[in-house]
Amino acid sequence: MANYKDILKSKSVGVAGCGGLGSNCAVALARVGIGKLVIADFDIIVESNLNRQYFFVDQLGQKKAYALRENINRINPSVKVEAHDIKLKSNDIINLYKDCDIIVEAFDLAEMKMMIIETVLSKMPDKIIISGIGLAGWGDFNSLKIRQIGNLYICGDESKEVSEEIPPLAPRVGIVANMQANVILEILLNS
């Protein structure tokens, strides 16, 4: 049986969005030695991101996709990182992620989550997508779960939407991002 490191080294994961979910999930996959990450985000880093996203104060103002590539390189330079500064649309998702083994949905807005899930389920039906839905606030650990619907895996509580009173914070967002990474390992290493 192949070593888990050799298996992961041969795999490629697409990460759509480099915010709280995407940056933490990508870093977890980099630490365990995934072969390649295709990361994408159009945004720049602002101070309010630092309560949960894998960036540093001296990176404020930088493009998230490029700053995350730099941070991954500092953690594990053997990971190939393809970084795209782009606001992903349906066609971009098909083009950028067609060769990835698994796609991580790591967007912030509900309409973007809907767009990528619909795109992958309808236009890339053989592709596995891991989505993070419901991660706001704190505590309530036991409501976080994983639901599988065919090739779609949903990590999160599927109920708590972010708001001013219930912000996204490092612990719960990090748990869901790492649930996504953990499901990916389970799929890649058990198949």
Next chain:
Amino acid sequence: MKINLNNNFEEFDFNELNIKKLLEVKNFTFKMIIIKVNGSIIKKGEYEATIVHDGDKVDVIHLISGG
């Protein structure tokens, strides 16, 4: 009829139900949803024409912001 709704078997006082009615009965009023019936995505314009029968598997995904 009995259907598998989000991995729970639920009993309904109907022999069949279209998706629009099912959402009403369940009081699913979310704006951002994806619905799959027996594995196939049902587009928004097809909710009335899509009939759910006894034994069908229906998955409702409610998209909410946060990431």
